[in-house]
Amino acid sequence: MIGAGAALMLRRGPSGRRPLSPVARAAGGAALGAARWANKRGRRGAKWAAKRGGELWDRVPVDTVREELGDALDSAREKVADVVESELRDLRKAIRRQRKRLGV
Numbered sequence: 001m002i003g004a005g006a007a008l009m010l011r012r013g014p015s016g017r018r019p020l021s022p023v024a025r026a027a028g029g030a031a032l033g034a035a036r037w038a039n040k041r042g043r044r045g046a047k048w049a050a051k052r053g054g055e056l057w058d059r060v061p062v063d064t065v066r067e068e069l070g071d072a073l074d075s076a077r078e079k080v081a082d083v084v085e086s087e088l089r090d091l092r093k094a095i096r097r098q099r100k101r102l103g104v
Contacts, residue, residue, distance in 0.1 A: 012018055
């Protein structure tokens with residue numbers, strides 16, 4: 001059924017045009033309108049950020065952010081190291097069991 005429906009939609013009609021052409025044209029026009037709308041809003045937002053960006057950046061507590069991110073990264077490193085250490089320990093145990101089973 002899907003193949004027959006696709007064939008009917010992509011065939012050329014008596015006028016020589018495909019039945020999907022008007023739909024595709026309308027979709028393209030709608031996409032163009034949406035792109036223009038987004039461009040206008042984006043330009044306005046970029047201008048606002050350029051005007052107020054410096055004063056907003058001055059309010060950011062850089063030292064606090066740096067310290068908190070550093071703490072979070074240290075904690076993450078420790079957790080990853082613990083997991084890797086645990087996995088290596090389990091792997092060594094499994095290798096020992098296999099060697100013992102094989103008599104090596």
